[in-house]
Amino acid sequence: MSDVILKVSHLSKAFGAIQALRDVQFELRRGEIHALAGENGAGKSTLMNIIDGILQPDSGEISLDGRPVRISSPAAAQRLGIGLVHQEIALCPDITVAENIFMAATNASRFLLVDYAGLHRRAAEILSGLGDIDPSALVRSLSISQQQLVEIAKALTLDCRVLILDEPTAALTEKEATVLFAIMHRLAAEGIAIIYISHRMAEIFGHCDRVSVFRDGQYVVTHQVAETTPTDIVNAMVGRVVDNRYPAKFQGDSLAAPAILEVENLSSPGLFSDVNFTLRRGEILGFGGLIGAGRSEIVKGICRIDETATGTVRLEGKPLDARRYQQSIKEGLVYLSEDRKGDGLFLDMSIAANVSALRLGLVSKGGIIDQRRENQQASDLGRRLNLKCGHVRQPVSALSGGNQQKVAIAKMLSVNPKVIFLDEPTRGVDVGAKLEIHRILRDLANAGVGIVVISSELPELIGVCDRVLVVREGRINGVVSGDAMTEQNIMYLASIDAEQARAGGARP
């Protein structure tokens, strides 16, 4: 018996005029962790959806254990022992975490009745290793990163031989990701074959055995990870040499620059308390912390999306007396949501209509929308962000995950805000576009726009930001800047109470 468990050959798939996959081949071996790399829209998720039976290929063949198979539905894939963690979170919001985790098991169950007590017990077991989530909570009440953890927990309950993880760490912090990798290695040791999709080179090179690269719907190459370098992979992905350095940091003395935004004693019961910080002209400020630390909530409090937050916010020295987020926007504060599908985008509307949504005035005259200008705006911004789409009147739902994220960012950039809060801005975005986004942020900062970035990806925080505030359990636990901005320091502040640590004599 060969150790090739899954083999894909000559596979093609088109969505209307868009050829998503073209004559693709791919091989997966028992017990390996096989990374997939490729730009946004390269066709990675499409291939995975075909393997999981969600989509049907136009042509080509899939064989499992050397036998050709037809995978007609996720149910069929499950029977064959294939499990998939989707790029887009797909959970039932009105159902408990425990039931969501065991949905597939309930479906396959031969028992008549649901054993709720058992479900909760087993869910708690699985979750205890992953993060702090109550198995009896409704999924609706979880933050997006917590939902991501539930998705992973779900996949771990599947009794499968092939496990596919489509960008599972896009919204996870290092800590949770590390737990996930440990689990992956354990599963691989048991002989399970794992396909791992990520745009983070560090993860691919730290944890995977082989890597296959896709470009424009075509298979390019497969390497042993040990025998290649991140630069080679990136170059293979984009088909040219990429300069992957972070843009230069803020040059002047950040403490001397005039303040754009000052936050004092910001609190919101149960979410965060006593938040104080100043954002200065020209700097990019980062927010670090673990999942559920309250970073998103703090930023929503500042923007008045959370209308119950108390405290003072001063914009350019003047107190901001916005009561609603709409007023904040008028004052020049905009927020890029971490949940692009839930509250970031209008999925069934066109790319152009999404990009223009924040300020229709820019593409209209006397209240009448000028479609040409609207299209122009979208295609201009799309080009800057390397958005891969057919045309700008296409619905956003037809885009790949990373490209949807680019639309969400384009929407933020379409207006000229004073302060932009970006919550996981490069979630699922490929390496090239990520750099472009970083560059745009730096340019904006240089032009005097205040930028606040929340990111769970530490290298990004360190590479982009001038200063990082580390949030822990709703409080700012410390600030790092300059050379002190290391992954170690941030992780330390994120997980250990600074004051207790000082009292106990520990040091970062």
Added chain:
Amino acid sequence: QAGFQCEPGETYVMNVMVSAHPYWVPVYQGFKQAAEAMGCETVFSGTPDYDIAKQIASFEQDLIKKPAGILLHPMQADPFIEPINRAIEGGVEIVTFAADSPNSNRTAYVTSDNVAEAKFAAEEIVKQVGDAGQYAVLENPGQSNHDLRVTAFISYMEENYPNMELVGRQATNQDSNAAYRATASILQANPELDAMWIPEAGSAEGAVAAVLEAKADVLIMHADVTPTTLEHIKAGNIHMALNPNQGIQGFMGFVATFMAAHSDMFDPFNDYKVSGYNPMQIPFVDNGFAVITKENADSFDLGVYMEGRDPT
């Protein structure tokens, strides 16, 4: 105490479906006038909905209050058999009106003769347009009295005036816009249409609007009446309306119910004592109908009639 008088507090109920329909208003006035003459209390009850389950529930709720008798318009005949019989066993006498439950033990049935109305309408139309021509009807399938008015009309025409041709038969369900649409189409398909017979007034309103718009010369007759059709009658747009004598229906309905409840005043020459049934059996009372024309239309303004009267 005189025979035709109530005990103090003796109450009679009139129970109907779609209780907000204006048809019941003059009926209940007749019912009340009879009751007042005989020193009795009355209650108007029923369900505002077109829903048999709800009407039965309201009927059963009436029974809980132990009235002397109920004048009932049963929405359907058979579903009321069991409740009516149970009521009578429990000492509440039942008389039906405008619709019957013939297989029940109700003591009397008061109604206008829908077949007679249909015959009258047919004869009048023939008198006006001649016995060779085209006619159309609108209808309301499922409502028994409207059904009867239409089917009796058509079969009477077929039997007696074979040269009268039925060219349009549309269901409009008392909806004036539906009636407008149907009549407009009938007129398009049959430019020679001579006459229309419509079993109720709501549809007649829509039909007359369509006829006026098409500037067609069609003789319209309908049953029942509304203020608008009344105006159209006065203006000559509608030839004539046939309106059941609602007052008589209510008055006779009360009298029949009262007598059923006071059957001890009557000792007829038959077997009721041995058989045990109520001696006040009146299988059928015809309350007659009025013919509304341009000349007498003013007497049929319900608004004027109700001035100073209590509707409940």
Added chain:
Amino acid sequence: MREIGLILIILALFAAMSFASPYFLTWENMRAMAMAFAVEGIVVVGMTILLISGGIDLSVGSVTALAMVIAGLLFLNGVDPWTASLIAILACTAIGALMGFFVTKVGLHHFIVSLAAMVIARGACLLGTGGRPLGLFTLPPEFKFIGQGSIGVIPVVIVIFVVVVVAFDFMLRRTTMFRKVFYTGSNEKAAAYSGIRTKKVIFLTTTLCSALCGFAGVIYMARFGSAQPTFGVGMELNVIAAAVIGGASLSGGSGTIFGAILGTILLSVVSSSLALLDVSVYWQDIIRGSILLAAVTIDHYLSKRRR
């Protein structure tokens, strides 16, 4: 429990009514009120399950009527009433299956498909009867017993209603089969990704709803001893409202049978109470609508506070 708000509102209504009318808290009145909603309650069960799966059915009224008409016609043509009822229920089930086909295979929306079914089924009722009710006085007493009989003091109709409600409430809460209905309605994609055959689920809930309408139609026939082609006009709004008041979401994924039945009881008791109090008909609708609005508002605040 989500339903506590509704229970409190209903209790408040009962308390107010027993002050307002000495007849309210009598056994006869309770019986009459329960009889008024029991059979419709069976339809509410089907609708609630369908709503949870993300569907909706406007045809419930005419399909219920069609069951009466089919069973009635067969009986009048010599078929024994039990067989006739079975065939009628099967026919309604087939209508549901057909609707399910158009929804899941063709891909049309439940609203439009069931609207078409509503019109067609009503047409079939009229065609089968010529628009006239069928008198089924001759139904054998053992059949009429279903609709008119009592076991002890409890009417059979109520017994059937309670059994159906309790059984489906239990199944919906506890069985793996019916949990899939929630998953499908809450997020069809997520359910499909977990291997649930969501189209099959939707097909089955659509079919079940019509089958329960058929069942209700047969009971109505036994109860009324007649088959009315115009029965149940407008029933759909009432039934959907009951489910929604009881907490079912029109976008699927949540709802309980218990809540929906409480919704049914609330709506029905309000109507019955207005009739009992002899409130002027011209005021009844206004009062009914206002109570409905007040009840859902109060319930909304009560359930918000508990959260």
Added chain:
Amino acid sequence: MREIGLILIILALFAAMSFASPYFLTWENMRAMAMAFAVEGIVVVGMTILLISGGIDLSVGSVTALAMVIAGLLFLNGVDPWTASLIAILACTAIGALMGFFVTKVGLHHFIVSLAAMVIARGACLLGTGGRPLGLFTLPPEFKFIGQGSIGVIPVVIVIFVVVVVAFDFMLRRTTMFRKVFYTGSNEKAAAYSGIRTKKVIFLTTTLCSALCGFAGVIYMARFGSAQPTFGVGMELNVIAAAVIGGASLSGGSGTIFGAILGTILLSVVSSSLALLDVSVYWQDIIRGSILLAAVTIDHYLSKRRR
């Protein structure tokens, strides 16, 4: 364009009908058919916009009737018909605003709120008239002109209808104000995060729909010269169906006025055609339902293929 499928279906229907009946393609018949849907078309416009914003309104029929009743009563009490109409439209607008309040401030669902409004408005109609239609034969001719007159050969009603439809179609497609309706219906949260006051949008679409019902009611009054308290029972399903056939989504975010009007035309022309052909009443519902189902199925496949 999404609407091509529907246009083709309507054209096919017209072609078939002109073969089936020599009277079909006459000016008079076209005029009569258009008159039959024109006023309801105004309500369809309001409903479509409301559906796009994610709402629904079951009260359209009774609010339309209430407009007739209010204007009629005022007129009978000596108010001049123009003022009376204005007051009636404002009253309907107020009802819409009240519904909007319950939806956006209290947080209830459109379905339940508008159901309550439907019952209450109907009750108000009955209370105002004692259940009796108001004869408004004495309306001055210049007022009746709105409903019964013609400009050249074109009836005024149709002119009004076309103006309303064209104006709202344009606004919905092109203005920033109405674009917000799409954003809100497509993803309310994302719209809020884009700085759109979604509650205000929903409040306004709810109010607009009722205002258009009021406008339609006034036109109906001028047209029929009467005010019927029972007018428009069941209108809501017809109106929603027209919008949905025309491509409006019941979950919000999509729909066009043009499509919805095509849906209205389709439904209305089918009814008119069956009457023109004098199809037996007992068959009409069955045929109508089947054509509806066939039309949406064909449209579904046509629009799928174009994608």
